[in-house]
Amino acid sequence: MRGLMEAKRPIWSSKISFILAATGSAVGLGNIWRFPYVMGQNGGALFLLIYILIIATICFIPMIVELLVGKTTKKECVGAYESINPKFKTFGIMCPVTGILVSSFYFVVGGWIINYFLKSLINFKCNDYLKYFSDFTQDGVSVCACTLLFLFGCVFFNARGIKKGIEFANQVLMPLFALLLLFLIVVSLNLPNAHLGLEYMFKPDFSKLNSQMFLAALGQAFFTLSIGPGTLLTYGSYIKEDKSIAKTAYTIIIFDTIFALSAGIMIFPAVFSFGLEPNSGPGLVFVTLPEIFSQIPYGEIISVAFFILLLCAAMTSGISMLEIPIATFSERFKMTRKKACGLLFLIIASISIPAGLSFGILSGMTVFHKTIFELLDFTTSNIMMPLNSLILCLIAGWVMKIKGKSFLQNEKLSKLFDVGLKYVVPVVLILLFYMGLK
Numbered sequence: 001m002r003g004l005m006e007a008k009r010p011i012w013s014s015k016i017s018f019i020l021a022a023t024g025s026a027v028g029l030g031n032i033w034r035f036p037y038v039m040g041q042n043g044g045a046l047f048l049l050i051y052i053l054i055i056a057t058i059c060f061i062p063m064i065v066e067l068l069v070g071k072t073t074k075k076e077c078v079g080a081y082e083s084i085n086p087k088f089k090t091f092g093i094m095c096p097v098t099g100i101l102v103s104s105f106y107f108v109v110g111g112w113i114i115n116y117f118l119k120s121l122i123n124f125k126c127n128d129y130l131k132y133f134s135d136f137t138q139d140g141v142s143v144c145a146c147t148l149l150f151l152f153g154c155v156f157f158n159a160r161g162i163k164k165g166i167e168f169a170n171q172v173l174m175p176l177f178a179l180l181l182l183f184l185i186v187v188s189l190n191l192p193n194a195h196l197g198l199e200y201m202f203k204p205d206f207s208k209l210n211s212q213m214f215l216a217a218l219g220q221a222f223f224t225l226s227i228g229p230g231t232l233l234t235y236g237s238y239i240k241e242d243k244s245i246a247k248t249a250y251t252i253i254i255f256d257t258i259f260a261l262s263a264g265i266m267i268f269p270a271v272f273s274f275g276l277e278p279n280s281g282p283g284l285v286f287v288t289l290p291e292i293f294s295q296i297p298y299g300e301i302i303s304v305a306f307f308i309l310l311l312c313a314a315m316t317s318g319i320s321m322l323e324i325p326i327a328t329f330s331e332r333f334k335m336t337r338k339k340a341c342g343l344l345f346l347i348i349a350s351i352s353i354p355a356g357l358s359f360g361i362l363s364g365m366t367v368f369h370k371t372i373f374e375l376l377d378f379t380t381s382n383i384m385m386p387l388n389s390l391i392l393c394l395i396a397g398w399v400m401k402i403k404g405k406s407f408l409q410n411e412k413l414s415k416l417f418d419v420g421l422k423y424v425v426p427v428v429l430i431l432l433f434y435m436g437l438k
């Protein structure tokens with residue numbers, strides 16, 4: 001992006017480029033790939049209800065806090081925590097570590113998309129898309145090659161200082177992506193038995209309520225909004241003058257939720273129509289989408305377009321994850337951006353390759369019954385991201401004593417924010433952890 005200049009401390013060129021980058025970070029695979037499958041594994045409509053409750057009541061506060069801490073300290077994560085109190089340095093280090101671990105499984109899925117995109121170029125038709133997905137993910141060479149390609153693509157943009165290419169991707173491709181999504185929703189809703197998918201999504205069955213759902217919904221909310229690993233803190237540190245942080249947070253949350261719900265409405269009617277299992281896990285989108293494409297007129301062309309756009313959405317999020325350790329490497333160790341990117345490429349490749357292989361030759365390697373891929377996903381989304389955020393909220397509320405009136409005009413709202421930051425968010429987060437982990 002032009003606004004992120006190559007000076008010592010990059011600065012966004014305009015409010016719009018900052019909002020777009022932050023929204024681009026939020027809207028990604030978390031909405032299209034992760035949301036439907038986590039919802040499918042956690043009971044459908046009831047999960048959705050809990051998820052929306054968490055988004056509407058808690059996520060707003062940690063999001064604002066991250067952006068504010070970045071904006072006021074004007075430092076990358078480790079420096080930001082250190083400048084609040086040198087004793088907090090370890091909490092700062094947790095951010096780039098989380099960023100690296102999240103990227104390591106995210107980039108595997110990015111690799112899957114590259115494969116599906118390439119396949120759709122040569123007219124991808126097969127009899128059993130479920131079998132294709134499982135065969136492909138077990139093929140170590142293809143998975144690793146695609147993962148490294150996706151990683152390289154993202155690192156390339158980071159190394160160039162996030163220039164016009166990404167701004168273009170955010171400004172033009174995201175609306176295009178939204179239009180295609182809308183089109184696919186219409187197609188999916190017209191499939192036979194589509195209403196069963198909608199019922200699954202919107203008719204909660206309270207008898208299925210369990211404590212794991214809360215942790216899963218919390219993890220999904222933090223993952224999709226990019227809260228916790230320090231992306232928002234890092235992006236916030238590039239803000240120049242006073243921007244309306246609260247409005248930015250609302251904008252991101254609203255767009256992100258619209259994208260997630262749209263993905264669900266696109267996927268679930270198709271899942272039920274094709275007789276697939278909603279709880280089939282990470283492969284859900286990769287099986288249903290090709291099925292849809294194979295059944296609609298001009299499906300081949302639409303599938304190419306869809307996977308390109310999904311790739312762009314995934315890349316804007318991938319780039320934002322990489323920016324956390326890159327900012328830390330370059331500012332703390334005085335590395336050039338390019339060197340920091342090279343080092344990061346090696347680190348992430350060495351973790352994402354075993355993660356990618358965990359559907360094939362490393363599938364037997366499990367910890368707590370989870371493969372490397374599942375472990376990375378579970379620990380970063382459900383534990384590290386909310387935990388980082390809890391720590392930052394405690395520091396912001398009790399040490400920095402951030403007050404709502406410093407950025408909110410409305411007195412009532414700012415009082416609500418103060419109570420939320422000091423008491424409600426920490427208590428709810430601790431409770432959700434307790435319920436989900438016990």
Ligand code: PHE
Pocket residue numbers: 025026027028029030031102223224225226227229231317318320321
């Ligand atoms: N929010 C992104 C998505 O939904 C993922 C992400 C997580 C990005 C953490 C940055 C940091 O795909």
